[in-house]
Amino acid sequence: MxxxxxxxxxxxxxxxxxxxxxxxxxxxxxxxxxxxxxxxxxxxxxxxxxxxxxxxxxxxxxxxxxxxxxxxxxxxxxxxxxxxxxxxxxxxxxxxxxxxxxxxxxxxxxxxxxxxxxxxxxxxxxxxxxxxxxxxxxxxxxxxxxxxxxxxxxxxxxxxxxxxxxxxxxxxxxxxxxxxxxxxxxxxxxxxxxxxxxxxxxxxxxxxxxxxxxxxxxxxxxxxRAPARLLFGVLVGIVAVGAAPAVIIGVVASLSQQGMAVVDWTTVDLSTLSPAQGPMVLWYWTARLSLPAVAMAVLVTSRGSGAVSAQRWFSRGVVVVLVTASIGCLYVVVDFLSARFVFGGKPAPPHFVVGTAVTVSALAFLPVFLLTERAADRLLYGTRPTPYSVLAELAALPRATTGGVPDLAGVAEAVGQGLGATTCRLTVHRPGLRDRDYRWVRPGEEEAETSLEVPIRHGGQEVGTIAVDRAAVAGADDQRQDLLGAIANSLGVVLQAVRTGIDLERELRAAVAHAAEIADARRRVVAEADSERRRIERDLHDGAQHHLVSLSLTLGLAEYEVRAGRLEQARARLDQVVGQLDTAEAVLTRTATGLSSAALAERGLVAALRDELGQDPQVRLDTTGVTVDRFPPEVEAAVYFCCLESVNNARKYAGGAPVCVWLHRADDHLLFIVEDEGRGWDPETRSDHLGRGVRNMTSRIAAVGGHLDVRSAPGAGTRVEGRVPLGDPEASPPAPRAVPVPRPVDQGPTMARPAGDH
Structure with missing residues (x-):
């Protein structure tokens, strides 16, 4: 307070x-x-x-x-x-x-x-x-x-x-x-x-x-630093402009051998001034104008970031003022010296004097301009590395770390130090991901509020950007900004390598995850096969074995009746054997169901589906998109199982609604869709929406490198969509053999069901 x-x-x-x-x-x-x-x-x-x-x-x-x-x-x-x-x-x-x-x-x-x-x-x-x-x-x-x-x-x-x-x-x-x-x-x-x-x-x-x-x-x-630099340049320009008439005064006074009388030049007529007093009047008005110049510079520096953004144009202005003062001073001095030449007892003609002054000034312009540029840049910004040295240091950097990825943090630091910047930022555009920034700030300095950003391109595509504080590229010419553009061009390959590394890393992670999914699916298939083997063993032991033992006993009784001469009783025993054979056959058939499909092994996937589903009026089978007869056996078995399982679930839970089975081959993939028009279900409200049937189908499809997607919504029915990669479809089909496929009837539903339905 x-x-x-x-x-x-x-x-x-x-x-x-x-x-x-x-x-x-x-x-x-x-x-x-x-x-x-x-x-x-x-x-x-x-x-x-x-x-x-x-x-x-x-x-x-x-x-x-x-x-x-x-x-x-x-x-x-x-x-x-x-x-x-x-x-x-x-x-x-x-x-x-x-x-x-x-x-x-x-x-x-x-x-x-x-x-x-x-x-x-x-x-x-x-x-x-x-x-x-x-x-x-x-x-x-x-x-x-x-x-x-x-x-x-x-x-x-x-x-x-x-x-x-x-x-x-x-x-x-x-x-x-x-x-x-x-x-x-x-x-x-x-x-x-x-x-x-x-x-x-x-x-x-x-x-x-x-x-x-x-x-x-x-x-x-x-x-x-920016406003101080701007004011510093204004004062340097004032001194330089004042120094030009001072030099002229000194040369004229020394060569004319006239005394320098202290005269108030503003109280006399300008036409009566001596050659040495004319430049003094110019010096006086230059001094008078210096105060407004400083005031306008202060107004510019007080506009927040005005001094930072004005540095480039201001640096050029300082060079123009210094070059103008230098060349003007040279012209006046040469003109005065040329006028002192005598040709044949006569003073030098005016055209000789003017021509000599113009020629000398023109020849001196370029060296004076370049020298003034370097002097102004060093005076305002201090000693900074040359463009060649910056590019050479950047080229000498190690291109990769131990992990094989370019060290962009080190690149940002090298660029910042090479340019004499306080802040340097490298940004990498990552496809499908957020951009990644690598920042460097000079120790003991604050991060710049404004910066100049230049795009980094590779192969005509923008792969990132580089940004430094404006003071690092400000100067009397465009060399500093052109240098930043050259650095950006040289970094295109580096940033593209980073992007490629990111893409490879993503693909590697996806491949590892897919391999883990396939391995998990194969483990589940092995476990399910073992479970199926045990079920068959149990069914054979509890069902078929029992009937076969009973049949053996009945045959033994029939043999006893024949030996005893009781033919009628033996005939009855044989009739009983026939009935027991039929029963054993039915039990064995039910036990063997799912172990093999003759139609699938002999005629392929399309024929097997037609035999199984073609007679059902509620099921519409569309296989017009399949132009080949056979596919790899493991693909046929997996798709056949999934189609039968999905249709069986639709029969159970779709309430008699129509079911559509669609099969299509697209390039190197086999697509299948089983869709019903039933009441559907809400996956969000069912904790067990991936039931045992869906898990079994997913495992089977994943085992052959495919993908299965189950979609459903209340009132919109259920859609099962699968995609399986194929080998060479033109290869000759393998010899017919029994193809193991899961049992579609007694396996259980695949759709989401209330807890307890398995």
Whole structure:
């Protein structure tokens, strides 16, 4: 709570200082414009010495300021620049009324027109005459420059962070005190224009460059580093643009052997300036424009991620400014030197001078441009690996781990370190699965909020993406972004290998699961066969064996009756033997049912189904989709059993509803469907919907590599659908033999039934 009140009080005081400085600058601007207009039209207004002596105090003040006034050629751009500067100061105040950095920068902007404007002395003379206070001139000459310079230094100390007002660091205090002293000394010895050049065009940008350089090295987040880098580049551009006229001034002054007189260039006619003073005027306006440039950069950096997204275009802008300043400076120097040549006692012709300057500038453009690109990139982003070294390190990485799968986490780290990035993310598109990300964040850094993402392709298909923070690919040219594209192209094979490994792993798991299912089905078949053998043994022991023993006893009695001569009794015993034979035959037939099918063994699946189901009016058999007579014996047995079992269950539980059996061969598979129109059942409400019959059918179909699906719903009947793979259908059928098939009648239902039905 206390910190919040202190922050609000600090913001209020700075805001009040900003408004006060803006009012002073507006007052000085109005008075300066009035003096310039009065000077321009002094004869029209009749301001003669006699008229001035008899006029009011304001008229006398305007006349007193005329000797210090600038010409209209300087007033018009100065007034336009003052309006721009005051508008930016107001925008900073409205946009961030509690941000100390922006308020301090707005204060520096608001104080600069009156502190460094060429019309300040004229406005001061007007106020001194009107008020009778001689010390009025000290406000724009001493007070406002100190306020502007100190506020500028403090603003740059807080600007990248835009945090609450806090105690400044030692170097910030030292810089503020030093610049205040420099402002006072320059005010005492130099005119307004030269003070502006020295302070605003040189001292303040150099202090800002030194402070922002420290912040760039100390920042651990790209969110803080990006705005500091942007401001740093603006200040570098200001110094470079100011250095160009300084070089020109030095060359011209040294070669012309003229003394450098300290002249206020804005108070004289531009046509009377010497060759060395023309560039000084340019330097002055460059210094005046530096404050609005810094203010606009601060506004950009305060827009959340604006500084991060603007880095690429901003870097190019810095290169353009530096190249323009360098080539322009070279052109002027060469032009001046060429003009000093003498041909036959005559000065060099103009076309020679211009042609020489243009030729030298054109030849120097490309080397200067490339050198400036590298210098700007290193200045803004530090020393970064070259594209070749990054690709070489990436190619030298081991392509696989011990498991045979590429180590994408290591690839992400290598790419991030090679690009000098703080964040690198590799994403693999996995067919049928969620994408998998591999992230790397530089130790001690925060993960970047925004990133540049590039697709990774292989064979024309997008297999993944790679993303790095924008600062890693930002630069004065497209080489960094092209490098990311080249890395993405080189990673296409790696990511495709990962995708292939994932597909192989999935297929392997599916094959293992299918093999386990087949093994389980085979175990169940063996168990069921053993159970069937025991049933047959039991039936033979309890049924057929009993009848055969009884038949043996009856034959023995018949033999006894014949020996005894009782033929009638022997005949009766033989009739009893015939009856017992019929009974034994029936018992053996019932016991052998399910062990073999003669029709299936001799004529195949279709004929056996027709013999078994063709005479039932409730069953419709459709085998038109089968074009071959025979299939592998194990396939015929499994399908035959499932069809009979399904039809038998439909007869029992479908309530006399029609039943359809459909058989069809599709390429290398045999399909069968048994569907009834009965009342159906709900699998969700039956805990035993996979009864013994369904399990037996599923085991049989799985044993031959097939799949069985049972579907039912209340009121929609039941559908049993099977699919069995085939071998070579054109192969000759095997020799007829007995084919074991399960018993369809006494096996039990396959559909879901209430608990207890087995």
């Amino acid at each position: 206390t910190d919040g009140r202190a922050e609000r009080r600090g913001g209020t005081w700075i805001g009040a200082l900003l408004v006060g400085c803006a009012l002073v600058s507006v007052c000085w601007l109005v008075l300066g414009v009035a003096v310039a207009v009065a000077q321009e039209f002094a004869g029209v207004a009749g301001l003669t010495p006699e008229a001035v002596a008899a006029s009011d105090v304001w008229t006398r003040g305007l006349v007193a300021g005329m000797p210090h006034s600038e010409p209209l050629s300087v007033l018009i751009p100065d007034a336009a620049l003052t309006v721009l500067v005051l508008g930016l100061a107001g925008a900073l105040l409205v946009r961030a009324p509690r941000d100390p950095a922006q308020l301090l920068l707005g204060t520096a902007l608001a104080a600069s027109p009156a502190a460094f404007g060429p019309q300040s002395d004229a406005a001061s003379e007007v106020l001194a005459t009107v008020t009778g206070v001689d010390g009025v001139a000290a406000v724009p000459r001493f007070v406002l420059p100190v306020v502007a310079c100190v506020a500028y230094v403090l603003a740059l100390a807080w600007a990248p962070r835009s945090g609450p007002l806090c105690r400044p660091r030692t170097w910030v205090v030292a810089a503020a005190v030093s610049v205040a002293a420099a402002a006072l000394l320059s005010a005492a010895f130099f005119p307004d224009s030269l003070r502006c050049v020295l302070l605003v065009g040189l001292v303040l940008p150099l202090l800002g460059i030194a402070g922002l350089r420290q912040q760039l090295r100390a920042s651990t987040s790209e969110r803080l």
